[in-house]
Amino acid sequence: MLGTWRWNVVFGFIGTLLTVAFSIGNNPITIMLLRSMYAFIAFFVLAYGARAVLSYILQPPVLHGEPEESDEGKGTQLDMLTPDETDDLNQMLKSQLQEGTAAQTGQAKEAESFKPLNPPQLLSQKNTQPEELVKAIRHLTGE
Secondary structure (H helix, E strand, O other): OOOOHHHHHHHHHHHHHHHHHHHOOOOOHHHHHHHHHHHHHHHHHHHHHHHHHHHHHHOOOOOOOOOOOOOOOOOOOOOOOOOOOHHHHHHHHHHHHHHHHHHHHHHHHHHHHOOOOOOOOOOOOOOOOHHHHHHHHHHHHOO
16 A cells, blocks of 8 residues: 555544634534544545555556566676678778779869859949938838
8 A cells, every 4th residue: 555554644634624624613612623533533544545546546557478577687797799890891991992083083074164153242332322322221121
């Protein structure tokens, strides 16, 4: 079951406090104490039921049919060997070398046909009329 009997006592005291809080102005003190004792007992017993339901809900599922694996040997051995891949590595280097010589001849052809971009230079006009500047600003701001 989830928790201990102390939880039941706590729930019992909560029930007692609620009963006292709601009946302090309406009932004489003897009836209030009697009802708070009944509330303590009722909440104490209800806490057992609540704990049983919570323990049933919160228990992990049991997997049937699968053998349990022992964790004793896990993580104790380290395999530091790597597979031998020298043949694959040599093959990859040869293919890159062949592609590199083909790419160098292609780069030489591209270098001959390459021409850098020559964009026109932007010029600024120093002697502009104020009316033209106002028109440009109005046009840019959308007025």
